[in-house]
Amino acid sequence: MGLPKNKDKANFFSVAFDLISTEKSLSYELYVNASNQEGREHFVRIYPMNEALSDNEVEEFRDKYRTVYVLEEHRSIYLKSLTTNEKFTDERKTDVIKDSAIKHLTTLFDDTRELNTDILMETIENCRETVSAMVDVIEDYSVNQLRELIGNLSFHDFYTYDHSVNVSLYCVILLKQVKPDVSKEEMTLIGMGGLLHDLGKVEVPTSIINNTGKLSDEQFAVIKKHPGAGVRILMEKLADYPKKEDISTIMRVVGEHHENEDGTGYPKGLAGNDIHFYARICAVADFFDAITTKRSYSEVVTPNEAVTIMERSVGKKLNRQIFDAFSRDVVRIYGKKAATRDLPENFEPSVPHNVLPFTALKAQKLNYNILGDGEKKNDYGSVKKK
Ligand SMILES: [Fe+2]
Ligand SMILES: [Fe+2]
Numbered sequence: 122m123g124l125p126k127n128k129d130k131a132n133f134f135s136v137a138f139d140l141i142s143t144e145k146s147l148s149y150e151l152y153v154n155a156s157n158q159e160g161r162e163h164f165v166r167i168y169p170m171n172e173a174l175s176d177n178e179v180e181e182f183r184d185k186y187r188t189v190y191v192l193e194e195h196r197s198i199y200l201k202s203l204t205t206n207e208k209f210t211d212e213r214k215t216d217v218i219k220d221s222a223i224k225h226l227t228t229l230f231d232d233t234r235e236l237n238t239d240i241l242m243e244t245i246e247n248c249r250e251t252v253s254a255m256v257d258v259i260e261d262y263s264v265n266q267l268r269e270l271i272g273n274l275s276f277h278d279f280y281t282y283d284h285s286v287n288v289s290l291y292c293v294i295l296l297k298q299v300k301p302d303v304s305k306e307e308m309t310l311i312g313m314g315g316l317l318h319d320l321g322k323v324e325v326p327t328s329i330i331n332n333t334g335k336l337s338d339e340q341f342a343v344i345k346k347h348p349g350a351g352v353r354i355l356m357e358k359l360a361d362y363p364k365k366e367d368i369s370t371i372m373r374v375v376g377e378h379h380e381n382e383d384g385t386g387y388p389k390g391l392a393g394n395d396i397h398f399y400a401r402i403c404a405v406a407d408f409f410d411a412i413t414t415k416r417s418y419s420e421v422v423t424p425n426e427a428v429t430i431m432e433r434s435v436g437k438k439l440n441r442q443i444f445d446a447f448s449r450d451v452v453r454i455y456g457k458k459a460a461t462r463d464l465p466e467n468f469e470p471s472v473p474h475n476v477l478p479f480t481a482l483k484a485q486k487l488n489y490n491i492l493g494d495g496e497k498k499n500d501y502g503s504v505k506k507k
Contacts, residue, residue: 130162133190134224138183140209140217142202146173149195149202153186164190196221196247200254212273214258219274219286221251222316226282230323241358245313245368252312256293256305264450267294268413268424281319281330284410289315291406292399298446299402310367311399314374318403319471321351321375333474344471349388351375373397378404379471381438401440405431405447408439411470412477421477422462424451430464437466 133152141151150170156163167182167189168174182189191199200221203214228244229236259267271287292315293308300307322330325347329340336344352372362368377391377400384392413427422430428448435444462479 132193133164134193134196134220135188136191136199137213137217138179138189140203140213141174141179141189142206143174143176143179146171147202148198149191151182152190152192153182154188154190197250197254200250204254204257211258212270215255215270216274218251218255218258222248222255222286222289223277223282225251226285226316229317229320230279230281232323236323236354236358238358238361241354242362245359245362248313248316249309252289252293252316253305253309255290256308256312259290259293260297260305260308262294264291264294264298264447265424267291271414281322284414285316285319287410287414288318288403288406289313291315291409292402295402295406295443295447296399298450299443310370311374311402313367314371314399315403315406317351317355317371318374318378318407319347319351320354321347321349323354324350336472341469341472345379345387347471348376348379370397370399374400374403376400378407380404382435382440383437385437402443405439405443408434408470409447411474412464426462428452433463433466 142148147168147170150166151168151174152164153167154162155165167186168178200218203209203217225244225247228240259270262270267290271290274286277283289312293312296303296308296311325343329336329343332340352375355368355372355375359368374397376388377396380386380389380391380396380400381404382393382396382401384390408431409427412422412430413424414421428451431439431444432448435441462481465478465480468478
């Protein structure tokens with residue numbers, strides 16, 4: 122038994138017994154809460170770093186203790202040991218990584234205390250570590266595999282958190298689809314942009330965020346401020362952030378993810394190449410997640426329906442090159458079927474929906490090739506090899 126250390130619960134996070142690495146020497150310390158008084162924690166080290174832990178010992182811990190903990194300062198080492206261990210499934214790994222991401226988002230969205238420069242800088246660094254662990258697990262995934270993985274992850278109460286993690290994951294994979302030789306640093310950076318894209322929603326009252334009924338023009342005007350608010354927060358608090366270029370890229374994703382290809386978006390009405398490429402990827406990810414991820418009571422669309430619906434926004438809201446890379450992947454698995462419903466042209470992925478505002482599908486000829494070279498499609502149809 123080690124000495125008691127850091128009694129505060131905030132310095133620890135709990136880990137699942139079956140996700141503790143055995144065989145190799147342990148790269149983090151293990152703690153238990155030895156206090157049986159609720160609200161009065163007394164953390165005690167039960168296993169030191171750099172010693173190999175056996176499966177039997179883990180079993181003993183499981184019998185003896187309800188929960189084991191790892192120090193917050195060892196979180197990134199813990200994540201590394203998790204993602205590099207082939208014994209664990211990607212689903213379990215991603216669940217733990219998602220928990221980390223949610224913890225960081227909770228810090229950012231905590232409106233009970235002021236988000237100061239120190240906290241923000243530290244949280245951004247933590248986000249980088251978390252997203253980098255995420256990239257290790259999912260970098261070779263297709264959009265479809267990713268969608269399935271996301272569907273199996275545990276959900277949290279606050280929609281924005283789940284949504285931000287999903288968008289981050291989709292951003293990484295979409296960038297990889299559009300640019301197959303992309304570096305791990307670039308994937309991590311766009312993943313951070315995706316994770317933080319809705320940061321400005323911290324300034325939108327929860328009554329509006331959770332309002333799934335019809336929003337008034339004033340309420341919608343408040344929602345529309347979130348890209349600008351996110352940029353302002355980053356700019357004000359991170360003036361001294363050492364990795365200036367990274368922050369300016371993240372700021373552009375945060376500020377430009379609701380700009381449209383044709384200049385009809387907000388807040389600035391930027392068009393085409395004036396919108397950062399990562400922000401245009403984020404727009405596709407944002408749209409797709411908003412209509413395919415199941416929320417309470419909300420009806421969602423299937424992936425192939427999502428493609429048909431989103432296709433109508435190509436060139437208006439969405440960038441063609443990015444959409445093509447994305448849809449190619451989805452269509453290859455699910456086939457392209459005619460959707461029976463549509464969403465209005467002015468559909469806003471940033472507005473909460475209790476039920477998606479479906480409309481009847483207008484007949485429309487889809488005349489561009491969403492499949493890759495060497496493949497031909499008939500109108501809605503089956504894929505034929507040349
Ligand atoms: Fe947004
Ligand atoms: Fe979003």
